[in-house]
Amino acid sequence: MPGIDACLQEAMKLPGARGAAIVDWTSGLALGTAGESPNGDHEATAAETAELARAAAEYTAFAPAVAAGHKGPPVEDLIVTTHTGYHLLSFVETTFDSSVFLHLWLDRDTGNLALARLRLGQLAERLVLG
Numbered sequence: 406m407p408g409i410d411a412c413l414q415e416a417m418k419l420p421g422a423r424g425a426a427i428v429d430w431t432s433g434l435a436l437g438t439a440g441e442s443p444n445g446d447h448e449a450t451a452a453e454t455a456e457l458a459r460a461a462a463e464y465t466a467f468a469p470a471v472a473a474g475h476k477g478p479p480v481e482d483l484i485v486t487t488h489t490g491y492h493l494l495s496f497v498e499t500t501f502d503s504s505v506f507l508h509l510w511l512d513r514d515t516g517n518l519a520l521a522r523l524r525l526g527q528l529a530e531r532l533v534l535g
Contacts, residue, residue, distance in 0.1 A: 408532075409427050409436055409437040409532075412427065412437075412507070412528050412531075413425045413438070413439035414439065415524075415528055416439070416507065416509050416524075416525065416528060417440050419509070419517070419520065419521050419524055419525075420515060420520065420521075421511045421512040421514070421515035421516025421517065421521070422509060422510070422511060422516070422521075423440055423441050423443075423490065423510045424438070424439065424440035424442050424443070424447075424510040425438070425439045425507065425508065426438045426439070426442075426447060426450065426451055426454075426508045427497075427505060427506075427507055427508075427532075428454055428458070428505065428507075428508055429455070429504055429505055430454075430455040430458040430459050430504050430505070430506055432455070433451055433455035434448070434452075434455075435448060435450075436505065438451075440510075442510075443490075443492075443510055450508075451508075454492070454494060454506075454508050457483065457485070457494065458483065458494055458496070458506050461494075462479060462480050462496070467480060480496055481495070481526070482494060482495040482496060482522065482525070482526065484522065486513075487513070489513050490512055490513045490516070491511040491513060491518050491521070492508065492510055492511075493507075493508070493509045493518075493521055493522055494506045494507070494508050495507045495509075495525040495526055495528070496529065498529070498530070507525055507529050509521055509525050
């Protein structure tokens with residue numbers, strides 16, 4: 406089970422990976438970063454992606470009432486497509502009240518969106534925080 410640094414290193418090995426971060430969507434703070442940031446500032450990117458994650462997790466249009474007893478975030482992942490890349494946000498389910506997600510920025514020409522989504526989900530499942 407990888408920690409934050411190992412998780413980010415694995416994410417950056419994916420084809421087309423330009424940058425990766427682990428972000429707390431409640432505070433908007435990056436818990437760790439690797440590679441580049443789309444706007445040149447990892448902390449600003451973390452805050453901006455946290456707003457998107459918060460909206461998806463809290464708005465009932467995206468996250469309807471979850472079955473009783475389910476813990477963790479109501480949304481599995483988000484994909485934002487731009488002209489030059491993809492942004493994947495994969496929510497991390499933990500034993501405590503998790504508000505953490507993995508953010509991977511992929512180059513549109515060299516990245517493999519399906520592979521990245523699958524691998525990022527696997528990393529989110531194995532990530533050890535604490």
